[in-house]
Amino acid sequence: MPLHRILVLHGAVGFGIAALFVLALIAVDPGGIGHLLVGPAGGALPIAMLWFFSGIVFGSAQFAAAVAFACRDGEEGRPGGLRLRPMPALVPVPVRQGLRRR
Template sequence: MPELIKLYIRQVIAGFGLSALFVGALLWLDVAGLWHLVTHSPGGMVAVVMLWVFNGIVFAGVQFGIAVMRMGEGEPPAGGRRDVVRQAVPVAVPARPKRDVLRRKG
């Protein structure tokens, strides 16, 4: 299996693990009465599973993005042109009075 696929699978597992911790903390701390709502409604477990899955998708994506961005650390940039940075030169532009606007108003 390619290394990038292994990396992706590890990051997805880590993301869903973090999601489980996050949802567990939401329920344990009873944020906005979520524990009471989940335990006293017929579709409460479905809501918890949906919350875990959707947060897992987000956390897995963030985990993978961070892992990919960290892969390039420590390597100097290679290739490309090494042009000299040129200084900006100010250019004077004469401003004309807006007589047409004044005549139309009034």
């Protein structure tokens, strides 16, 4: 799947999750934030801004997870992750130490 298609797809999923998040914030009303958003001082702008910036956060997290767990073509087994690499052999190196005068 091309990278731009993955970006748009998972960005849309992130904005959908953000819409559910904003609706849950308004419904549950933790700390009175739902009342502030829907009340007379609120309006569409604070709700739209909260949805937009939450959508950026959730969309970015969704895209990062999709890229991190993606398998390369022709690669089977565990996708991504750390690979075991051989450790280099440690060899002591002699160092001359000069005399210190106090």
